[in-house]
Amino acid sequence: MTDVQYVAPRTLDEAVKAFAAASGAAKILAGGTDLLVQMRAGILKPGLIVDIKKIAEMTAVEELKDGGFRIGAAVAGAVLRDHARLKKAWPGVVEATNLIGSTQVQGRATAGGNLCNGSPAGDSVPAMVAAGAIVTIQGPKGRRDLPVEKVPAGPGRLNLTPGEIVVCFTLPARPKGSSDAYLRMIPRTEMDIAVVGCGVSLTMDKGTVTAARVGLGAVAPTVLLVEEAGKALVGSKVGAGGLDDAALAKAAAACSAACRPIDDKRGTIAYRTKVAGVLLKRTAAIAAERAGRN
Amino acid sequence: MAKIHVSTTVNGEPQEFLCDAEQSMLDVLRGPLGLTGSKEGCGSGDCGACTITVNGRIVCSCLMLAAEAEGQKIGTIEGMADGETLHPLQQKFLEHAALQCGICTPGVLMAAKALLERNPDPSEHDVRFWLAGNLCRCTGYDKIIRAVMETAADMRGAAR
Numbered sequence: 001m002t003d004v005q006y007v008a009p010r011t012l013d014e015a016v017k018a019f020a021a022a023s024g025a026a027k028i029l030a031g032g033t034d035l036l037v038q039m040r041a042g043i044l045k046p047g048l049i050v051d052i053k054k055i056a057e058m059t060a061v062e063e064l065k066d067g068g069f070r071i072g073a074a075v076a077g078a079v080l081r082d083h084a085r086l087k088k089a090w091p092g093v094v095e096a097t098n099l100i101g102s103t104q105v106q107g108r109a110t111a112g113g114n115l116c117n118g119s120p121a122g123d124s125v126p127a128m129v130a131a132g133a134i135v136t137i138q139g140p141k142g143r144r145d146l147p148v149e150k151v152p153a154g155p156g157r158l159n160l161t162p163g164e165i166v167v168c169f170t171l172p173a174r175p176k177g178s179s180d181a182y183l184r185m186i187p188r189t190e191m192d193i194a195v196v197g198c199g200v201s202l203t204m205d206k207g208t209v210t211a212a213r214v215g216l217g218a219v220a221p222t223v224l225l226v227e228e229a230g231k232a233l234v235g236s237k238v239g240a241g242g243l244d245d246a247a248l249a250k251a252a253a254a255c256s257a258a259c260r261p262i263d264d265k266r267g268t269i270a271y272r273t274k275v276a277g278v279l280l281k282r283t284a285a286i287a288a289e290r291a292g293r294n
Numbered sequence: 295m296a297k298i299h300v301s302t303t304v305n306g307e308p309q310e311f312l313c314d315a316e317q318s319m320l321d322v323l324r325g326p327l328g329l330t331g332s333k334e335g336c337g338s339g340d341c342g343a344c345t346i347t348v349n350g351r352i353v354c355s356c357l358m359l360a361a362e363a364e365g366q367k368i369g370t371i372e373g374m375a376d377g378e379t380l381h382p383l384q385q386k387f388l389e390h391a392a393l394q395c396g397i398c399t400p401g402v403l404m405a406a407k408a409l410l411e412r413n414p415d416p417s418e419h420d421v422r423f424w425l426a427g428n429l430c431r432c433t434g435y436d437k438i439i440r441a442v443m444e445t446a447a448d449m450r451g452a453a454r
C-alpha cells in the first residue's frame with residue numbers, strides 16, 4: 001500500500017547522507033507534531049522519513065564550559081521544562097517552547113521542528129531570536145552556523161540548502177543581571193496559534209539596561225529581530241516601578257513599526273500592530289523583573 | 295514494499311510487529327496488537343483520546359509512527375489496572391461517574407496517571423492545565439477534575 005521509507009540513523013553523518021541522497025523527496029522527522037499532521041492531511045507525501053531522535057548529539061541538552069547551553073534540535077519541550085539550570089538561565093526560551101500545544105504535544109514537539117516548520121507564528125522562535133541563539137546546520141558540504149533569525153525565509157521556507165539538517169541551538173553565556181521572557185497573544189488562553197508573540201532578553205547593570213534583544217512573531221512573513229526596539233531599551237534606568245516609561249514607549253513604537261502582518265480571523269492588521277507594542281511592554285517588564293533577581 | 299520489523303515493549307511485555315513506514319502507533323495498537331483501549335478522536339493531536347506513554351512521557355499515539363516504537367517502552371491504558379485490581383484513578387472515575395460515553399476516558403486516565411507520578415499534590419490549576427490536551431464533549435470536565443484531585447488526596451493519605 002505504501003512506498004514510503006523510514007530510517008532512524010544513529011549518527012548525523014548517516015542522516016545527512018540519507019537525507020541528501022533522497023533530495024527533495026525526504027523529510028526530517030523530529031517530534032512529528034507538524035509533519036505527521038501534514039502527512040495525514042495529504043499536504044505532504046515524503047518518499048523517505050529520516051527520524052533524527054536516535055542521534056545522541058541532537059537529543060541532548062548540554063551546559064557549556066563558558067556557561068552557555070547547547071540544545072539539540074530534536075529535544076522535546078517536556079525535556080526542556082525538566083531542565084532546572086536551563087530554566088534558570090533562560091526562562092523565556094523554556095516558557096516559549098512549553099507553550100507549544102498540550103502536555104502530550106510537549107512530549108514530542110521540538111524547538112528544531114518549530115523553527116524548521118517555518119511558521120511565522122512558531123512560539124519558540126521569537127524567544128530564540130531574543131536570546132541570540134546560534135543555529136548549527138550540517139549538510140553534505142559540512143557544518144555552518146547561522147543566527148536563528150536568518151534561518152526562516154518566508155512562510156514554510158528556510159534558508160537551508162538541500163540536504164541540510166538543523167543540529168542544535170547554542171545559547172550564549174549569561175552575564176550577571178540577565179534574563180528573558182516570552183508572551184503571546186491568542187484569542188483563547190491556551191492551545192491556539194499566536195496573533196502576536198514577543199520575546200525579550202536583557203541584561204542590567206546597576207539599574208541600567210546594558211543590552212537588549214527583541215524577537216517578534218506572527219506579524220510578518222518571518223519571525224523578526226527588532227533591533228530598534230532593543231536599542232530603545234538600552235541605557236534606560238530601571239526604577240522601583242520597573243523599566244522607564246519613555247524607553248518602553250519607544251521600544252513599543254519600534255515593534256509596531258516593524259509589523260507587516262496579515263489580516264485573518266485571528267486578528268486584523270491594525271490589531272496585530274497595536275498588540276505588538278503592548279506585548280513588548282509586558283514582556284520587557286517580566287524580563288527586567290527576572291533580571292533584577294539574577 | 296517490505297514491512298518494517300519493530301521490537302518494542304508494551305505494558306512491560308516484549309512485543310514485535312510489522313508495520314508500514316507511515317502507519318501510526320495508534321493504528322498498530324488498535325489493529326495488529328488488538329489493544330483498542332486507546333481511541334482515535336481526531337487523528338491530529340488535538341483531543342488526547344489516543345494518549346499513551348513512551349518511556350514514561352505522555353504523547354499522542356496518532357502523531358507517532360509505529361516504527362518509532364523500536365527499542366522504546368510503550369504504556370497503554372490496558373496496562374493501568376493490576377490484573378483485576380483497578381488503579382485508584384480508574385476506581386475514583388467510576389465512583390464519581392467522571393465519564394459518560396467514555397471515549398475520552400482512556401486518554402484522560404493515562405494523562406492523569408502521568409501527572410500524579412510527577413506531582414502527587416497538584417492544585418486544581420495544575421490538573422486543568424495538565425489535562426488541557428484531553429478533550430471531553432460529555433462531562434463538562436468538572437467531575438474529571440474532582441476525581442483526579444480526590445485520587446491524589448487518597449494516594450497521598452495511603453502513602454503516609
Ligand SMILES: Cc1cc2nc3c(=O)[nH]c(=O)nc-3n(C[C@H](O)[C@H](O)[C@H](O)COP(=O)(O)OP(=O)(O)OC[C@H]3O[C@@H](n4cnc5c(N)ncnc54)[C@H](O)[C@@H]3O)c2cc1C
Nearest residue numbers: 028030031032033034035101110113114116122123166339
Ligand atoms: C495540537 C497541536 C498544538 C500545537 N500548538 C502549537 C503552538 O501553540 N505553538 C506553536 O508554535 N506550534 C504549535 N503546534 C505545531 C507544532 O507542534 C510545533 O511547530 C512543533 O514545535 C514542531 O516540532 P516537531 O518536533 O514536532 O516537528 P516535526 O513535525 O518533526 O517537523 C516539523 C518540520 O520541520 C522539519 N524538521 C524538523 N526538525 C528538523 C531539523 N532538525 N532539521 C531540518 N528540518 C527539520 C520537518 O521535516 C518538518 O517539515 C501544535 C501542533 C499540534 C498538533
Ligand code: FES
Nearest residue numbers: 335336337342356
Ligand atoms: S486522536 Fe490523537 S489526539 Fe486526537
Ligand code: FES
Nearest residue numbers: 394398430431432
Ligand atoms: S465522556 Fe464522552 S468524551 Fe468524555
